[in-house]
Amino acid sequence: MKDYHLLDEIQEDLKQNRITCADLVESYLQNIESQKKLNAFVEVYSEEARHRAKEIDQKIVNNTAGPLAGLIFGIKDLICYKGHQVNGSSKILSGFESQFSATAVERLLAQDAIVIGRQNCDEFGMGSSNENSAHGTAKNPLDPSRVPGGSSGGSAVAVAANMCLISLGTDTGGSVRQPASFCGIVGLKPTYSRISRWGLLAYASSFDTIGIISKSVEDNARVLEVIAGQDGKDATCSSKPISKYTEAQPQEKFKIAYFKELLTHEGIQTEVKEAYQQLVEDLKSQGNELLEAEFPYPDYILPTYYILTTAEASTNLSRYDGAHYGYRSESTEDLDSMYKLSRTEGFGDEVRRRIMLGTFVLSADYYDAYFTKAQKVRKLIKQATEKVLEDCDFIITPTAPTTAFKQNSHSNPLEMYMADLFTVQASICGIPAISIPYGSDSENMPIGMQIMAGAFEEEKLFAFSKILQNKTR
Numbered sequence: 001m002k003d004y005h006l007l008d009e010i011q012e013d014l015k016q017n018r019i020t021c022a023d024l025v026e027s028y029l030q031n032i033e034s035q036k037k038l039n040a041f042v043e044v045y046s047e048e049a050r051h052r053a054k055e056i057d058q059k060i061v062n063n064t065a066g067p068l069a070g071l072i073f074g075i076k077d078l079i080c081y082k083g084h085q086v087n088g089s090s091k092i093l094s095g096f097e098s099q100f101s102a103t104a105v106e107r108l109l110a111q112d113a114i115v116i117g118r119q120n121c122d123e124f125g126m127g128s129s130n131e132n133s134a135h136g137t138a139k140n141p142l143d144p145s146r147v148p149g150g151s152s153g154g155s156a157v158a159v160a161a162n163m164c165l166i167s168l169g170t171d172t173g174g175s176v177r178q179p180a181s182f183c184g185i186v187g188l189k190p191t192y193s194r195i196s197r198w199g200l201l202a203y204a205s206s207f208d209t210i211g212i213i214s215k216s217v218e219d220n221a222r223v224l225e226v227i228a229g230q231d232g233k234d235a236t237c238s239s240k241p242i243s244k245y246t247e248a249q250p251q252e253k254f255k256i257a258y259f260k261e262l263l264t265h266e267g268i269q270t271e272v273k274e275a276y277q278q279l280v281e282d283l284k285s286q287g288n289e290l291l292e293a294e295f296p297y298p299d300y301i302l303p304t305y306y307i308l309t310t311a312e313a314s315t316n317l318s319r320y321d322g323a324h325y326g327y328r329s330e331s332t333e334d335l336d337s338m339y340k341l342s343r344t345e346g347f348g349d350e351v352r353r354r355i356m357l358g359t360f361v362l363s364a365d366y367y368d369a370y371f372t373k374a375q376k377v378r379k380l381i382k383q384a385t386e387k388v389l390e391d392c393d394f395i396i397t398p399t400a401p402t403t404a405f406k407q408n409s410h411s412n413p414l415e416m417y418m419a420d421l422f423t424v425q426a427s428i429c430g431i432p433a434i435s436i437p438y439g440s441d442s443e444n445m446p447i448g449m450q451i452m453a454g455a456f457e458e459e460k461l462f463a464f465s466k467i468l469q470n471k472t473r
Contacts, residue, residue, distance in 0.1 A: 001027040003162045005215045007222060010070040010165070014060060021053035021060070021070060021114065028072050028116055032163045038144065040157040042077055042135045043085060044117040052114045059112065066112030068226065071219075073108060073166040074119045076155045077135075079210065080199035081105055081115065088201045089133040090123045092346030093326040102199025103234070104168055104210050104227040111226050116164050120154030123348045124317065125172050125203045127151050128419035129410065130179070132350040137407060140182060142445060146404040149179030149419075152213065156183040159213050166223055167213040172203050173305055174399075174423025176211030177435040181399035181448025184437045186469070188212045188220050189423075191455045192430035193238040195224075196231035204312035205236075207305075207427050217436070217465045221245035224458060240456055248463040256283055257293035257392040267418065269402040271441040276398050279438060279449055279468075283396075286467075293388045293395065300377050302417060305424040307361050307374040313351075314358030320346065353413065382429045389431075389454045394464060397422045399435040399448035426452050432461055436468045 001023065004010050013019045032044055049072070059065040075081060077089045080098035087093035105115065122132040130138040130153025138153040140146040141161040148157045152169030156179035159167050169176040171189035180187025188211050195210045202208060210227070214220040225246055230239040258280050263273055284290050322328040322342025329341035347355070361370035388395055401421050410416045426433035431452055438449040449468065453461040 004165060007068070007071050007165065007219050014070050021056045022050065024070060024072055025049045025053040025114065025116065028162070028164055031161065032117070035141070035161050035163065038139045038141055038157050038161060039120055039136050040138055040154040040161065040163055041074065041117045042089065042120050042154070045084070045115060049114055049116045056112050056114065066110070068108060068111035068113040068222075071108070071113040071166060072116050072164045073113055073168060074117050074155060074158045074164045075105060075115060076121050076152050076167065076169045077118050078121060078125055078170050078201045079105060079168055080201070081118070084118065086118070086201065087134070088124045089121045089135050090347065090351065091134045091327050092320045092343070094134075096326050098199075100199060102210070103196035103231045105199065107227045108223070119152075119158055119167060122151035122153065122175075123351050124201065124313070125151040125170055125175055125208075126313070126350050126354055128174070128178060128416050129405075129407075130154060131407065132348055134348065139407075140404050142184065143404070143443075145406055146445070147182065147407055149182035149400075149404065151175040152211070153179050155213050156180055156185060156187070159183070159215060160185050165215070166219060169211050169213050170200060171209045171211040171427070172207045172309060173427045174420045176213055177423050177433060177448070177450060178400050178419060180213055180435045181437075181446065182404035184440075184446030186214045186217055186220050186437070186465075187435045188224065189426060189433050190224060190228065190458055191238070191432045193236055194228050194432070194456065194458065196234040196237045198231055198233040198237075202316040204309035205316060206312060207309055209427075217462055217469050218246070220434075221248060221462045238456070243459040245459050245462050248459045248466070250463040250467050253287050253289065254393045254464060255289045255291065255391070257291050257388050257395045259295060259397060260292045261298075262397060265401075267401055267421070268398065269441070272398045272401060272403070272447055275439045275447045276449070279396065291392055293392070295388070296384055297377065297381050301381060301425050301428065302421065304374045304377045304381060305420070305428055306357070306417060307370050308378060310354045310358035311362050311371050312358070314355050314362060317347075317351070317355055322346070350413070378428055381425065385425060385429045385431065385452075386454070389452075393453070393460065395452040397450050397452075399423065399450040403441045403443075403445035403447060422450055431455050432458050434461055434465050436465055438468065
């Protein structure tokens with residue numbers, strides 16, 4: 001079966017009886033099995049997907065199928081699906097079965113999409129390489145010696161390697177956009193609150209966002225149109241009306257901000273800088289207005305992000321204590337040792353590191369010095385970013401400072417954190433951002449470009465993204 005890049009192509013073939021949903025599911029299941037070494041999935045819902053495909057095929061025959069019939073999707077192992085395991089790729093939640101489904105999953109299923117399995121990720125979303133998983137490292141399908149990015153690494157691998165058409169990932173500081181960049185596909189982090197967080201295992205609640213990984217901008221827009229919108233189960237979910245994202249059409253010209261200092265930044269791979277320069281020149285040649293933006297707080301973005309997210313992680317992950325559910329150490333002698341040993345044995349190194357950092361910045365002696373200051377700086381970063389977007393339609397940057405790096409090449413945690421250099425700004429500000437493939441390096445590894453827009457301007461973001469996508473097809 002051919003590799004589909006658009007749901008429209010699938011639905012046209014379904015309409016013409018060239019394929020069935022059952023055929024699609026079998027094809028994807030074969031791809032998952034033949035590429036097991038990539039470690040994209042931690043659980044495959046084979047029989048369930050087959051059964052569901054037969055039901056949808058009958059609906060198609062009866063002309064009662066929903067608008068997403070033929071869409072096969074996977075879910076990151078941080079997103080709940082009733083009656084199925086979810087463990088955040090962590091030993092601490094080993095064997096835990098979800099009692100309800102995430103709103104985003106429910107909405108896709110209600111439109112006759114088919115879920116095919118649960119996908120590998122960095123433990124509780126903490127990582128930029130998918131090397132921090134209790135299920136082992138996921139591998140980049142373009143070069144298995146390299147990482148796929150993280151934390152939604154398995155979700156990006158699955159789409160790039162044609163194991164499903166769409167993946168639902170999560171993005172706290174770039175965890176959808178960076179793996180999309182590393183794997184050469186499209187990754188969207190929508191505006192914070194645009195998609196309900198109900199059914200998402202919490203890492204940092206004021207940053208966490210469900211995002212969409214796809215092969216095309218068109219399918220990304222189509223899925224967002226279905227899963228976005230108000231949800232009574234999530235008090236932080238926006239009630240703002242949903243735009244017709246699928247009808248987004250580019251206007252003639254745009255006003256676009258870029259950061260000139262990124263063209264000379266020492267920490268950025270040369271080929272990424274060259275691609276960024278080429279993008280600026282190409283957009284200028286098309287008649288767009290490119291403005292050299294000045295941002296006063298570039299050195300504070302990463303520290304602010306990591307202070308605040310580790311603090312929130314310390315609080316959110318305190319619920320995993322060995323007492324209520326999940327892993328409990330067998331070496332416990334009393335209540336105190338049960339807490340200590342269960343959490344020490346159940347969490348991986350990176351999660352323990354972030355919990356300790358977060359606990360430190362929340363401690364009475366350091367709360368004002370770190371957490372309170374970081375909250376104030378977050379506000380300044382948000383205001384400065386919004387000021388740039390008042391004068392421009394978009395801000396463009398590389399998605400990541402490098403292309404996909406070799407596995408086990410970043411032993412220093414600070415080196416790994418630098419992979420989030422460009423993605424965390426949108427997360428701090430709560431604005432939408434998307435990664436679009438834009439060329440490749442000398443070793444044919446994809447380069448991604450990030451586009452940021454104002455809050456709830458996803459429709460405009462999709463319109464502009466189609467221009468970039470068409471240039472690289």
